Amino acid sequence: MTETKEVRGFPPNAETAAYGDLVLPTRRWTPGAVGALDGPGGPLGPEQAGALTLTYGAFADDASAQRGYRHFTDIQKAMLSADGFIRWFSFVDGPHGYGLGLWRSAEQATTFVRGETHRAAVTEQHRNPFEYSQFAGIWDAHTIGRRTLHCPSCGGRAVAPAAACSGCGRRLDDGFID
Structure with a gap:
Protein backbone atom coordinates (compact mmCIF):
# COMPACT_ATOMS: atom_id res chain seq x y z
CA MET A 1 0.00 0.00 0.00
CA THR A 2 1.36 3.45 -0.85
CA GLU A 3 1.76 6.09 1.81
CA THR A 4 -1.05 8.49 2.69
CA LYS A 5 -0.78 11.96 1.21
CA GLU A 6 -1.02 14.79 3.72
CA VAL A 7 -3.40 17.66 3.00
CA ARG A 8 -1.62 21.01 3.50
CA GLY A 9 -1.31 24.46 1.96
CA PHE A 10 0.62 24.89 -1.29
CA PRO A 11 1.28 28.47 -2.44
CA PRO A 12 1.71 29.07 -6.17
CA ASN A 13 5.35 28.63 -7.20
CA ALA A 14 7.16 31.19 -9.40
CA GLU A 15 6.22 29.43 -12.66
CA THR A 16 2.54 29.21 -11.71
CA ALA A 17 2.49 32.86 -10.54
CA ALA A 18 4.09 33.94 -13.85
CA TYR A 19 1.42 31.98 -15.77
CA GLY A 20 -1.28 33.73 -13.74
CA ASP A 21 0.27 37.13 -14.41
CA LEU A 22 0.29 36.37 -18.14
CA VAL A 23 -3.27 35.02 -18.34
CA LEU A 24 -4.86 37.37 -15.77
CA PRO A 25 -2.72 40.55 -15.67
CA THR A 26 -5.32 42.35 -13.52
CA ARG A 27 -5.33 39.70 -10.76
CA ARG A 28 -3.72 40.71 -7.46
CA TRP A 29 -1.62 38.67 -5.04
CA THR A 30 -1.55 40.32 -1.63
CA PRO A 31 1.08 39.03 0.75
CA GLY A 32 -0.08 38.79 4.33
CA ILE A 144 -24.93 22.96 -1.18
CA GLY A 145 -22.69 20.69 -3.20
CA ARG A 146 -20.99 17.60 -1.93
CA ARG A 147 -17.28 17.50 -1.27
CA THR A 148 -15.35 14.60 -2.79
CA LEU A 149 -11.87 13.21 -2.25
CA HIS A 150 -9.91 11.64 -5.11
CA CYS A 151 -7.73 8.62 -4.35
CA PRO A 152 -4.15 8.98 -5.67
CA SER A 153 -3.81 5.16 -5.84
CA CYS A 154 -6.82 3.99 -7.83
CA GLY A 155 -8.44 7.25 -8.98
CA GLY A 156 -11.62 6.41 -7.08
CA ARG A 157 -13.73 9.04 -5.38
CA ALA A 158 -15.10 9.14 -1.88
CA VAL A 159 -17.85 11.45 -0.65
CA ALA A 160 -16.71 13.50 2.35
CA PRO A 161 -16.35 13.10 5.17
CA ALA A 162 -14.28 10.02 4.35
CA ALA A 163 -11.30 8.31 5.95
CA ALA A 164 -10.75 5.71 3.21
CA CYS A 165 -11.20 5.28 -0.54
CA SER A 166 -14.40 3.43 -1.37
CA GLY A 167 -12.60 1.69 -4.27
CA CYS A 168 -9.30 0.36 -2.89
CA GLY A 169 -9.63 1.08 0.85
CA ARG A 170 -6.55 3.32 0.95
CA ARG A 171 -6.52 5.75 3.89
CA LEU A 172 -7.36 9.28 2.74
CA ASP A 173 -6.47 12.48 4.58
CA ASP A 174 -9.79 14.30 4.54
CA GLY A 175 -8.30 17.34 6.25
CA PHE A 176 -11.42 17.69 8.38
CA ILE A 177 -11.45 14.40 10.27
CA ASP A 178 -8.76 12.82 12.43
Missing part, protein backbone atom coordinates in the same frame (compact mmCIF):
# COMPACT_ATOMS: atom_id res chain seq x y z
CA ALA A 33 -1.55 36.64 7.00
CA VAL A 34 -4.71 34.60 6.76
CA GLY A 35 -6.40 33.89 10.06
CA ALA A 36 -8.75 31.01 10.71
CA LEU A 37 -10.83 29.82 13.64
CA ASP A 38 -12.63 26.48 13.91
CA GLY A 39 -16.02 26.47 15.59
CA PRO A 40 -17.00 24.44 18.65
CA GLY A 41 -17.74 21.36 16.50
CA GLY A 42 -14.09 21.10 15.47
CA PRO A 43 -12.75 21.16 11.93
CA LEU A 44 -15.89 20.61 9.86
CA GLY A 45 -15.90 20.63 6.07
CA PRO A 46 -17.46 23.45 4.04
CA GLU A 47 -20.30 21.16 2.96
CA GLN A 48 -21.68 21.59 6.49
CA ALA A 49 -22.34 25.30 5.90
CA GLY A 50 -25.85 26.44 5.07
CA ALA A 51 -25.00 30.14 5.32
CA LEU A 52 -22.10 32.56 5.00
CA THR A 53 -21.36 35.84 6.68
CA LEU A 54 -19.09 38.33 4.95
CA THR A 55 -17.61 41.33 6.67
CA TYR A 56 -15.45 44.01 5.11
CA GLY A 57 -13.37 46.69 6.73
CA ALA A 58 -10.69 49.17 5.82
CA PHE A 59 -8.47 51.14 8.17
CA ALA A 60 -6.93 54.59 7.70
CA ASP A 61 -4.33 54.44 10.50
CA ASP A 62 -2.35 51.80 12.37
CA ALA A 63 -3.68 52.62 15.85
CA SER A 64 -7.27 52.14 14.67
CA ALA A 65 -6.33 48.93 12.85
CA GLN A 66 -4.73 47.46 15.97
CA ARG A 67 -7.79 48.41 18.05
CA GLY A 68 -9.98 46.82 15.38
CA TYR A 69 -8.01 43.56 15.38
CA ARG A 70 -8.37 43.29 19.17
CA HIS A 71 -12.10 44.07 18.82
CA PHE A 72 -12.45 41.33 16.18
CA THR A 73 -10.63 38.86 18.45
CA ASP A 74 -13.22 39.45 21.17
CA ILE A 75 -16.05 38.85 18.69
CA GLN A 76 -14.37 35.68 17.42
CA LYS A 77 -14.07 34.42 21.00
CA ALA A 78 -17.82 34.92 21.37
CA MET A 79 -18.39 32.97 18.13
CA LEU A 80 -16.88 29.88 19.76
CA SER A 81 -20.00 29.51 21.89
CA ALA A 82 -22.45 30.52 19.14
CA ASP A 83 -24.90 27.86 18.04
CA GLY A 84 -24.25 26.92 14.40
CA PHE A 85 -20.82 28.54 14.04
CA ILE A 86 -18.51 26.40 11.87
CA ARG A 87 -15.45 28.43 10.85
CA TRP A 88 -14.08 31.96 10.38
CA PHE A 89 -11.44 33.18 7.94
CA SER A 90 -9.79 36.59 7.90
CA PHE A 91 -7.81 37.75 4.86
CA VAL A 92 -6.79 40.90 2.99
CA ASP A 93 -6.76 42.19 -0.56
CA GLY A 94 -4.44 45.18 -0.41
CA PRO A 95 -6.02 47.70 1.96
CA HIS A 96 -9.31 45.77 2.06
CA GLY A 97 -9.85 43.34 4.94
CA TYR A 98 -12.45 40.58 4.84
CA GLY A 99 -13.92 38.07 7.25
CA LEU A 100 -15.78 35.04 5.94
CA GLY A 101 -17.88 33.03 8.38
CA LEU A 102 -19.34 29.58 7.76
CA TRP A 103 -22.56 28.85 9.67
CA ARG A 104 -24.95 25.90 9.68
CA SER A 105 -27.87 28.25 8.91
CA ALA A 106 -28.65 31.89 8.23
CA GLU A 107 -30.99 31.84 11.24
CA GLN A 108 -28.14 30.83 13.55
CA ALA A 109 -25.84 33.51 12.09
CA THR A 110 -28.61 36.08 12.52
CA THR A 111 -29.19 35.00 16.12
CA PHE A 112 -25.50 35.62 16.86
CA VAL A 113 -25.51 39.00 15.11
CA ARG A 114 -28.62 40.10 17.02
CA GLY A 115 -27.25 38.74 20.31
CA GLU A 116 -26.05 40.85 23.21
CA THR A 117 -22.29 40.40 22.62
CA HIS A 118 -22.36 41.37 18.94
CA ARG A 119 -24.79 44.24 19.48
CA ALA A 120 -22.55 45.64 22.25
CA ALA A 121 -19.54 45.41 19.89
CA VAL A 122 -21.40 47.27 17.14
CA THR A 123 -22.52 49.95 19.61
CA GLU A 124 -18.88 50.41 20.69
CA GLN A 125 -17.73 50.63 17.04
CA HIS A 126 -20.32 53.35 16.38
CA ARG A 127 -19.38 55.22 19.57
CA ASN A 128 -15.63 55.01 19.00
CA PRO A 129 -15.04 54.04 15.34
CA PHE A 130 -11.89 52.23 14.28
CA GLU A 131 -12.88 51.24 10.74
CA TYR A 132 -12.66 53.80 7.96
CA SER A 133 -15.14 51.77 5.91
CA GLN A 134 -17.27 48.77 6.92
CA PHE A 135 -19.81 46.31 5.51
CA ALA A 136 -21.44 43.10 6.72
CA GLY A 137 -23.97 40.66 5.28
CA ILE A 138 -25.44 37.18 5.67
CA TRP A 139 -26.11 34.84 2.76
CA ASP A 140 -28.31 31.75 2.84
CA ALA A 141 -26.93 28.85 0.78
CA HIS A 142 -28.89 28.37 -2.41
CA THR A 143 -27.27 25.06 -3.31
Whole structure:
Protein backbone atom coordinates (compact mmCIF):
# COMPACT_ATOMS: atom_id res chain seq x y z
CA MET A 1 0.00 0.00 0.00
CA THR A 2 1.36 3.45 -0.85
CA GLU A 3 1.76 6.09 1.81
CA THR A 4 -1.05 8.49 2.69
CA LYS A 5 -0.78 11.96 1.21
CA GLU A 6 -1.02 14.79 3.72
CA VAL A 7 -3.40 17.66 3.00
CA ARG A 8 -1.62 21.01 3.50
CA GLY A 9 -1.31 24.46 1.96
CA PHE A 10 0.62 24.89 -1.29
CA PRO A 11 1.28 28.47 -2.44
CA PRO A 12 1.71 29.07 -6.17
CA ASN A 13 5.35 28.63 -7.20
CA ALA A 14 7.16 31.19 -9.40
CA GLU A 15 6.22 29.43 -12.66
CA THR A 16 2.54 29.21 -11.71
CA ALA A 17 2.49 32.86 -10.54
CA ALA A 18 4.09 33.94 -13.85
CA TYR A 19 1.42 31.98 -15.77
CA GLY A 20 -1.28 33.73 -13.74
CA ASP A 21 0.27 37.13 -14.41
CA LEU A 22 0.29 36.37 -18.14
CA VAL A 23 -3.27 35.02 -18.34
CA LEU A 24 -4.86 37.37 -15.77
CA PRO A 25 -2.72 40.55 -15.67
CA THR A 26 -5.32 42.35 -13.52
CA ARG A 27 -5.33 39.70 -10.76
CA ARG A 28 -3.72 40.71 -7.46
CA TRP A 29 -1.62 38.67 -5.04
CA THR A 30 -1.55 40.32 -1.63
CA PRO A 31 1.08 39.03 0.75
CA GLY A 32 -0.08 38.79 4.33
CA ALA A 33 -1.55 36.64 7.00
CA VAL A 34 -4.71 34.60 6.76
CA GLY A 35 -6.40 33.89 10.06
CA ALA A 36 -8.75 31.01 10.71
CA LEU A 37 -10.83 29.82 13.64
CA ASP A 38 -12.63 26.48 13.91
CA GLY A 39 -16.02 26.47 15.59
CA PRO A 40 -17.00 24.44 18.65
CA GLY A 41 -17.74 21.36 16.50
CA GLY A 42 -14.09 21.10 15.47
CA PRO A 43 -12.75 21.16 11.93
CA LEU A 44 -15.89 20.61 9.86
CA GLY A 45 -15.90 20.63 6.07
CA PRO A 46 -17.46 23.45 4.04
CA GLU A 47 -20.30 21.16 2.96
CA GLN A 48 -21.68 21.59 6.49
CA ALA A 49 -22.34 25.30 5.90
CA GLY A 50 -25.85 26.44 5.07
CA ALA A 51 -25.00 30.14 5.32
CA LEU A 52 -22.10 32.56 5.00
CA THR A 53 -21.36 35.84 6.68
CA LEU A 54 -19.09 38.33 4.95
CA THR A 55 -17.61 41.33 6.67
CA TYR A 56 -15.45 44.01 5.11
CA GLY A 57 -13.37 46.69 6.73
CA ALA A 58 -10.69 49.17 5.82
CA PHE A 59 -8.47 51.14 8.17
CA ALA A 60 -6.93 54.59 7.70
CA ASP A 61 -4.33 54.44 10.50
CA ASP A 62 -2.35 51.80 12.37
CA ALA A 63 -3.68 52.62 15.85
CA SER A 64 -7.27 52.14 14.67
CA ALA A 65 -6.33 48.93 12.85
CA GLN A 66 -4.73 47.46 15.97
CA ARG A 67 -7.79 48.41 18.05
CA GLY A 68 -9.98 46.82 15.38
CA TYR A 69 -8.01 43.56 15.38
CA ARG A 70 -8.37 43.29 19.17
CA HIS A 71 -12.10 44.07 18.82
CA PHE A 72 -12.45 41.33 16.18
CA THR A 73 -10.63 38.86 18.45
CA ASP A 74 -13.22 39.45 21.17
CA ILE A 75 -16.05 38.85 18.69
CA GLN A 76 -14.37 35.68 17.42
CA LYS A 77 -14.07 34.42 21.00
CA ALA A 78 -17.82 34.92 21.37
CA MET A 79 -18.39 32.97 18.13
CA LEU A 80 -16.88 29.88 19.76
CA SER A 81 -20.00 29.51 21.89
CA ALA A 82 -22.45 30.52 19.14
CA ASP A 83 -24.90 27.86 18.04
CA GLY A 84 -24.25 26.92 14.40
CA PHE A 85 -20.82 28.54 14.04
CA ILE A 86 -18.51 26.40 11.87
CA ARG A 87 -15.45 28.43 10.85
CA TRP A 88 -14.08 31.96 10.38
CA PHE A 89 -11.44 33.18 7.94
CA SER A 90 -9.79 36.59 7.90
CA PHE A 91 -7.81 37.75 4.86
CA VAL A 92 -6.79 40.90 2.99
CA ASP A 93 -6.76 42.19 -0.56
CA GLY A 94 -4.44 45.18 -0.41
CA PRO A 95 -6.02 47.70 1.96
CA HIS A 96 -9.31 45.77 2.06
CA GLY A 97 -9.85 43.34 4.94
CA TYR A 98 -12.45 40.58 4.84
CA GLY A 99 -13.92 38.07 7.25
CA LEU A 100 -15.78 35.04 5.94
CA GLY A 101 -17.88 33.03 8.38
CA LEU A 102 -19.34 29.58 7.76
CA TRP A 103 -22.56 28.85 9.67
CA ARG A 104 -24.95 25.90 9.68
CA SER A 105 -27.87 28.25 8.91
CA ALA A 106 -28.65 31.89 8.23
CA GLU A 107 -30.99 31.84 11.24
CA GLN A 108 -28.14 30.83 13.55
CA ALA A 109 -25.84 33.51 12.09
CA THR A 110 -28.61 36.08 12.52
CA THR A 111 -29.19 35.00 16.12
CA PHE A 112 -25.50 35.62 16.86
CA VAL A 113 -25.51 39.00 15.11
CA ARG A 114 -28.62 40.10 17.02
CA GLY A 115 -27.25 38.74 20.31
CA GLU A 116 -26.05 40.85 23.21
CA THR A 117 -22.29 40.40 22.62
CA HIS A 118 -22.36 41.37 18.94
CA ARG A 119 -24.79 44.24 19.48
CA ALA A 120 -22.55 45.64 22.25
CA ALA A 121 -19.54 45.41 19.89
CA VAL A 122 -21.40 47.27 17.14
CA THR A 123 -22.52 49.95 19.61
CA GLU A 124 -18.88 50.41 20.69
CA GLN A 125 -17.73 50.63 17.04
CA HIS A 126 -20.32 53.35 16.38
CA ARG A 127 -19.38 55.22 19.57
CA ASN A 128 -15.63 55.01 19.00
CA PRO A 129 -15.04 54.04 15.34
CA PHE A 130 -11.89 52.23 14.28
CA GLU A 131 -12.88 51.24 10.74
CA TYR A 132 -12.66 53.80 7.96
CA SER A 133 -15.14 51.77 5.91
CA GLN A 134 -17.27 48.77 6.92
CA PHE A 135 -19.81 46.31 5.51
CA ALA A 136 -21.44 43.10 6.72
CA GLY A 137 -23.97 40.66 5.28
CA ILE A 138 -25.44 37.18 5.67
CA TRP A 139 -26.11 34.84 2.76
CA ASP A 140 -28.31 31.75 2.84
CA ALA A 141 -26.93 28.85 0.78
CA HIS A 142 -28.89 28.37 -2.41
CA THR A 143 -27.27 25.06 -3.31
CA ILE A 144 -24.93 22.96 -1.18
CA GLY A 145 -22.69 20.69 -3.20
CA ARG A 146 -20.99 17.60 -1.93
CA ARG A 147 -17.28 17.50 -1.27
CA THR A 148 -15.35 14.60 -2.79
CA LEU A 149 -11.87 13.21 -2.25
CA HIS A 150 -9.91 11.64 -5.11
CA CYS A 151 -7.73 8.62 -4.35
CA PRO A 152 -4.15 8.98 -5.67
CA SER A 153 -3.81 5.16 -5.84
CA CYS A 154 -6.82 3.99 -7.83
CA GLY A 155 -8.44 7.25 -8.98
CA GLY A 156 -11.62 6.41 -7.08
CA ARG A 157 -13.73 9.04 -5.38
CA ALA A 158 -15.10 9.14 -1.88
CA VAL A 159 -17.85 11.45 -0.65
CA ALA A 160 -16.71 13.50 2.35
CA PRO A 161 -16.35 13.10 5.17
CA ALA A 162 -14.28 10.02 4.35
CA ALA A 163 -11.30 8.31 5.95
CA ALA A 164 -10.75 5.71 3.21
CA CYS A 165 -11.20 5.28 -0.54
CA SER A 166 -14.40 3.43 -1.37
CA GLY A 167 -12.60 1.69 -4.27
CA CYS A 168 -9.30 0.36 -2.89
CA GLY A 169 -9.63 1.08 0.85
CA ARG A 170 -6.55 3.32 0.95
CA ARG A 171 -6.52 5.75 3.89
CA LEU A 172 -7.36 9.28 2.74
CA ASP A 173 -6.47 12.48 4.58
CA ASP A 174 -9.79 14.30 4.54
CA GLY A 175 -8.30 17.34 6.25
CA PHE A 176 -11.42 17.69 8.38
CA ILE A 177 -11.45 14.40 10.27
CA ASP A 178 -8.76 12.82 12.43
